[in-house]
Amino acid sequence: MIEVENLRKSFGLNRAVDGVSFKISAGEVVGFLGPNGAGKTTTMRMITTYLVPDGGRISIAGVDAERDPHGVRQNIGYLPESAPLYLDMGVLEYLRFVAAIRKIPRGIRIERLKKLVKACGLEGMLDRKVGYLSKGYRQRVGLAQSMIHDPKILVLDEPTSGLDPNQIIEIRDLIKNIGEKKTVILSTHILPEVQTTCNRVLIIDHGKIVGDGDPEKLAASMQGGKTSFNVAIKGERKKVESALEAAPFLTSFSRHDVKNGESLYTLNSSETEGVGEKIFRLAVDNDFVLTELRREVASLEKVFASLTLGEGEA
Amino acid sequence: MRNCLIIASKEFRSYFRTPIAFVFLSVFLLVMGWMFFWVGNPPFFKRGIVEMRSFFGSLPFVFLFFIPAISMRMWSEEKKLGTLETLLTMPIREGEVVVGKFLAGFGLLVVSFVLTLPIPIMLSMIGDPDFGPIWGGYIGSIFLGAAYLAIGLFASGLTENQIVAFILGWAVSLLLFLIGYLQLQGLLPASLEEIAHHLSLYTHFQSIQRGVLDSRDVVYYLSVIVFFLFLNARTVKHRR
Numbered sequence: 001m002i003e004v005e006n007l008r009k010s011f012g013l014n015r016a017v018d019g020v021s022f023k024i025s026a027g028e029v030v031g032f033l034g035p036n037g038a039g040k041t042t043t044m045r046m047i048t049t050y051l052v053p054d055g056g057r058i059s060i061a062g063v064d065a066e067r068d069p070h071g072v073r074q075n076i077g078y079l080p081e082s083a084p085l086y087l088d089m090g091v092l093e094y095l096r097f098v099a100a101i102r103k104i105p106r107g108i109r110i111e112r113l114k115k116l117v118k119a120c121g122l123e124g125m126l127d128r129k130v131g132y133l134s135k136g137y138r139q140r141v142g143l144a145q146s147m148i149h150d151p152k153i154l155v156l157d158e159p160t161s162g163l164d165p166n167q168i169i170e171i172r173d174l175i176k177n178i179g180e181k182k183t184v185i186l187s188t189h190i191l192p193e194v195q196t197t198c199n200r201v202l203i204i205d206h207g208k209i210v211g212d213g214d215p216e217k218l219a220a221s222m223q224g225g226k227t228s229f230n231v232a233i234k235g236e237r238k239k240v241e242s243a244l245e246a247a248p249f250l251t252s253f254s255r256h257d258v259k260n261g262e263s264l265y266t267l268n269s270s271e272t273e274g275v276g277e278k279i280f281r282l283a284v285d286n287d288f289v290l291t292e293l294r295r296e297v298a299s300l301e302k303v304f305a306s307l308t309l310g311e312g313e314a
Numbered sequence: 315m316r317n318c319l320i321i322a323s324k325e326f327r328s329y330f331r332t333p334i335a336f337v338f339l340s341v342f343l344l345v346m347g348w349m350f351f352w353v354g355n356p357p358f359f360k361r362g363i364v365e366m367r368s369f370f371g372s373l374p375f376v377f378l379f380f381i382p383a384i385s386m387r388m389w390s391e392e393k394k395l396g397t398l399e400t401l402l403t404m405p406i407r408e409g410e411v412v413v414g415k416f417l418a419g420f421g422l423l424v425v426s427f428v429l430t431l432p433i434p435i436m437l438s439m440i441g442d443p444d445f446g447p448i449w450g451g452y453i454g455s456i457f458l459g460a461a462y463l464a465i466g467l468f469a470s471g472l473t474e475n476q477i478v479a480f481i482l483g484w485a486v487s488l489l490l491f492l493i494g495y496l497q498l499q500g501l502l503p504a505s506l507e508e509i510a511h512h513l514s515l516y517t518h519f520q521s522i523q524r525g526v527l528d529s530r531d532v533v534y535y536l537s538v539i540v541f542f543l544f545l546n547a548r549t550v551k552h553r554r
Binding site: 045048049051053070073074076078080081082083084087088089097098100101102103142145245 | 317320324330331332395396397399400402403404405406553
């Protein structure tokens with residue numbers, strides 16, 4: 001669906017995008033993840049033909065972006081960062097304007113607009129001036145605008161930035177629904193967003209791709225065949241610790257807190273399967289009370305930090 | 315062409331959605347009414363002649379401030395808000411947007427002229443004016459206004475700051491205007507007289523205003539308009 005090959009773009013001496021290549025197939029929801037200034041927005045601007053690359057090739061649904069930018073624009077819906085809109089227009093007026101430029105035939109225009117208004121939750125807002133809308137509603141108008149021509153691909157630049165937590169959840173749900181039918185690229189620097197909305201993540205740093213894959217697998221690969229558990233154990237501390245010391249399946253453990261007679265530990269193991277069960281048996285055999293047993297999943301935060309800051313082990 | 319009209323209608327309406335149109339039209343009519351009735355020696359009521367010379371004599375100067383004011387926001391606001399990005403990733407050409415925006419400004423210009431028509435109507439009721447110079451004045455003003463507009467639009471495309479766009483549009487228009495004004499006053503060195511006469515917005519305005527529509531003047535204004543609209547499309551296209 002989207003093929004990008006060795007894409008390059010510089011602004012003066014700053015190489016904003018420096019040899020980016022990737023392929024995205026139909027139906028994927030891909031998250032561009034990277035620190036601010038990593039080149040996410042510039043890459044998106046080139047995909048949407050707003051900027052012309054210095055080098056490289058972009059092909060969208062089989063259409064070459066350099067040779068036929070208007071053909072590419074037909075297939076893409078784009079929501080730029082912070083949803084820029086004409087503040088003096090009404091919501092419906094604006095959507096009609098976009099529909100006219102997008103050449104939606106008059107016969108189906110009303111039908112299309114009705115569907116979009118419903119899908120984006122804009123009922124009751126149609127006569128409001130865009131300038132008076134909250135940030136969340138502006139984002140919805142921006143989303144509606146990007147889908148007016150029913151494009152195969154949606155490019156969303158930081159769709160949830162600047163929203164409050166409730167609005168973030170609403171917009172994410174919207175994107176999830178859209179993602180069931182369309183190919184979506186979205187950029188963000190909020191990590192949990194990628195884990196909840198995307199089925200693939202591209203980590204971009206200094207204009208290059210430094211990580212690519214399923215968010216969960218990417219996180220798991222960082223752990224390198226080790227598992228750790230967070231546990232809370234009730235029992236005499238000396239006894240507990242000597243039992244942990246003696247356990248053959250644990251490589252190390254550390255205590256971080258003691259409260260109400262419970263001790264909180266992090267247990268590390270070199271085994272990957274059945275460690276939780278073994279910890280449970282250990283507690284039962286020694287007559288300890290296990291009040292918490294939680295496997296620690298390496299978060300994308302750690303993957304991100306290690307890839308973009310060059311830290312070794314996360 | 316269809317796209318031009320969509321943009322033109324959106325931009326024209328946005329003049330009326332914001333206070334711009336109302337402020338522009340009311341202040342323009344106030345200033346021009348004052349120019350018509352009170353400027354000139356003797357002023358209109360003591361003159362005893364039904365004509366609009368003081369009106370068309372002052373119009374090029376009034377436009378110098380008014381036209382950049384209606385063109386300054388057209389591109390700079392798109393850049394500042396970021397709407398340029400949404401607009402130019404839709405299937406529309408830069409040139410079509412340029413022409414659309416120009417047509418919208420031109421529409422407002424036409425409205426402002428229509429609103430001054432009560433002056434010639436009144437003149438024809440109280441006397442027997444020579445309509446040659448009056449129509450000449452209107453036609454010349456429309457061409458002059460359109461040329462200022464193209465220059466102002468070009469200036470707006472260079473910056474995301476409306477104040478900068480205004481001053482730039484004003485300065486370029488003033489320069490093209492002033493060289494002719496100075497030439498007609500005999501204030502330019504002989505070597506520059508010829509060029510100034512051909513290039514200036516003012517000399518051609520004076521020529522049309524006399525009531526004779528010379529094709530050279532029309533071609534001149536059309537080339538100025540097309541030249542700046544073309545530059546405008548180029549600068550918008552070569553963003554960064």
